[in-house]
Amino acid sequence: MDMVNHKCSICGEPRPDFRATCLDPDCHETYVRLMEKECGQDKIVEDMTTGKRYLVPTRFIIEHGLKVNELPLFPLVNNEQ
């Protein structure tokens, strides 16, 4: 997966800076599914200031990015897990 050359990570066509894929929705879907396969459907994200951990859908992170102040929107992960 090449994040440096600004090529779509699926089809290799040029892509905008802020995306991992070109604007083709098929590429986007393929990419989301690849990441879900690789990283899981959800990703555990820790809020460094509170030490709390949240379960955030991988798709959400890809499509919206993630801001610390949005973390409380997601389910808390029990720290014993």
Ligand SMILES: [Zn+2]
């Ligand atoms: Zn593409």
